[in-house]
Amino acid sequence: MTILTVANLTMRFGGLTAVNDVSFTARQGEITAIIGPNGAGKTTLFNCITGFYKPSSGSITVVHGSKNLRLDKLPGHSIARKGRVARTFQNIRLFSGMSVLENLLVAQHNRLQASTGFGVLGILGLGGYRAAERHAIELATHWLAQTGLLERADDPAGALPYGAQRRLEIARAMCTEPLLLCLDEPAAGLNPRESSALNDLLLSIRAGGTSLLLIEHDMGVVMKISDHIVVLDHGTKIADGKPADIRSNTVVISAYLGEDDEDDAPLAGATP
Amino acid sequence: MSRLLRDVKDSGAVAFMALLIFAPFLGLQLGDSDSGNLTLSTRPALLAAAVGLTFAARFCFLLWEAHRPPRIPALSLGLAKSGKYAAPALLIFAIVMPFLPGIKNASIDLGVLIMTYVMLGWGLNIVVGLAGLLDLGYVAFYAVGAYSFGLLSTNFGLGFWECLPLAGILAACWGVFLGFPVLRLRGDYLAIVTLAFGEIIRLVITNWVSLTGGPNGITDIPHPTLFGLKFSMAGGPGSFAGFFGITPSPSQRITYLYYIILVLALLTNWVTLRLRRQPLGRAWEALREDETACRSLGINVRNTKLTAFAIGAMFGGFAGCFFATRQAFISPDSFTFMESATVLAIVVLGGAGSQFGVVLAACVMIGVPELLQGLQIYRMLIFGAALVVIMIVRPRGFISTRRPTVALGKAKPISADLIAQGQG
Known part of the structure; x- marks a missing residue:
C-alpha cells in the first residue's frame, strides 16, 4: 500500500530547475531511499515534501487509510500535525539551549498545548495537563531508551556529542508520532559503529509501523536497509527500483562516476 | 621580556x-x-x-x-543558585519595606519606580528573553496602557480598577497589531520596525490633539481607590483616613500605590513562571533556539510569536495604567525611546530569560542613578562606565544560565554559550 505519492513534481528557483518532473511512490512500512550525486535535488525534494518549499508544479499526496491529503496544499506547520510527516535536517537543528527531555516535549507541543486549554487552564493549574505531561514524558522516555540517550535526558542538547545529536533529532521527530519519517542524511559524519547502530534504529522504527523516506550518501546504509531506491541526477529521476536492480543499473553508475555514456562506457559497465 | x-x-x-x-x-x-x-x-x-x-x-x-585569574564558570552558577535564597529574601524585604522604621516617603516612591521597571522588564522578558524577538518599541504598549486609562477615566469617569483590565486588553490588541507585520522579519529588521512602531504611537499621541490633548497631555487622572475609599488629604467620610478614623497622610497613598505595583509585578512574574513550564513557554524558548525546527515539529510559528507579543504587551499595558494613576498626569514626553531602551537594558543586563536577573538589573539601572544624586553631573558618567564594566565582565547578563523546565532526574543548569539569543 502506498503512503506517499509524488507526481510530476517540479521546483524552480528563478531560472534554475532544482527538481524536474519527478514522480515516485513510497510504500507503507518500507524504507524508501533517495540517492543521487551532490546537487541532484534530493534536499529540495525533501523540502517540498515537508512544506518548506511550495513546489512550482506537481502534487505530493500522503495517504492515511482511506484519506488522501495533499501536502503541497497544507501550510508548513500543519504537515507535521495533519499530514503526520516528520523530518530531520542535514545540518542538525536541535534546541541546543534546552535539555534533551525538553526537546522531546517541544515535539509534542500540539497535544500538550490542547490539554492546557490553550494556556489559560494551564496557568491556573486546571484541566488534564498533568496527565498529558506525564504521558508526554513517558513517550519521550521510550524514545530516549530506543536511541540510547536515557542517561543524558537532563543534559543540554547542545552539549551532546555529534552522533548522539543525530539520534536525538530522530527521537524528537518520532515524538510527533509520524506515519512517515523523512531523514536527511542521518548517517553523515557517523563512524561505522554508530552507523550500524543507526541501521538497527531505523529498522526498529520501520517495525513500529512508521514508513521512512531517507536521503543518504552512505551506500552501506542505503543498500543494507532500504526496500526501495529512487535515484535523482540533475533534478530528474534516472532510476527507481529494488537495491539489487539499482546496483547494476548502468545509468546510475555513470551518474555517480560522472562518466559520459558514449566516451567511457566500458569503465561504467565494469564497476557494478 | x-x-x-x-x-x-x-x-x-x-x-x-x-x-x-x-x-x-x-x-x-x-x-x-x-x-x-x-x-x-x-x-x-x-x-x-x-x-x-x-x-x-x-x-x-x-x-x-x-x-588575571582564569574565568570561573562557578561564579555564574553561584549567582544563579543564589536566586534560590536571595529571591525569597528580596520578596520579603519588598513586602515589609514600607513599614520598616526610618523609611521615608521618598524611599517608598523610589521603590514604586523600581517596581514599575521590574514589571516592565518582566513583561519585555517574555518577548526578548523567552521568545527571542528583539523589541525596541516596548514603550508603545506602556503608552497604550497609560492613555487607555487616561482617556477612559477623563471621558467616561471610569476608575482605576475598571480600567486596569481594559488597558491590558487594549495593549495586547496593539501587541497583535504590531506582531502581524513583523512576523516575517528577523534580527535587525525586526528591531527597526518595532522601534518605528514605538515612535509612531508617540507621534500619534502628540499630534492627535483633539483626542489626547497633544503635548499638553492629560491631567486630573484619578488616583486608585481601596474598595471605593479615596486617599484624599481632606479626610472625612468616604476617604481611607476617615473610614478607619486615622489622620490622613500622604504616606498612606504612596504605600497603597506601592502595594498595587508589587502585586501587579508579582502577577507578571507568576504568569511568566507558570507559562515557562507550560507548552506555550517551551514553544517560545524553542522559537528562540530554532524557528525552522519548530515549524518541522508542527508548531504554528505565527500564533506562537503573536501570543508572546500579546502577553508581553498586556503586562506593559498594566504597567502603563499604573503609571497614569500614580502620576495623575501623562504626556507624550513620558513615552520616548529612552524608556524602551531602559527596559531593554534591564532585560539584557539581568540576563535574557532570567526573572531574578531582571530584578537585580532594575535595582541597578533605576536605583543606582537615584542613589548617586549627590554626585551631580558625574552621576551619569559613573553610571555609564559601570554598565560598560558589567557588560564586559558578564557579557550575557547577571544571570545567564538557564534552568530546564522539566527533568527526569535532577535538573542541571544550562550554560549561556549553548543558549541561542534568537534571530528575531
Missing part, C-alpha cells in the same frame, strides 16, 4: 590612534583676537596628557589581561 616589548608596542599603537583622534579636538583651540578675527592656538600640554593617559591605560590593561 618579549611580552613586555609587545605590550609597549601595542600601547604605542593605541596612543598613536589617540593622537590622531585627540589632535584636532584637544590639540587645537579656536579663539577670538581683539580685532574680531578667529585665532588658532595649540595646546600641546593637554594633548600630551591625553595621549600619555591613553598609553598608560592601555598598558595597564594589557598587564592585567596577562595576570
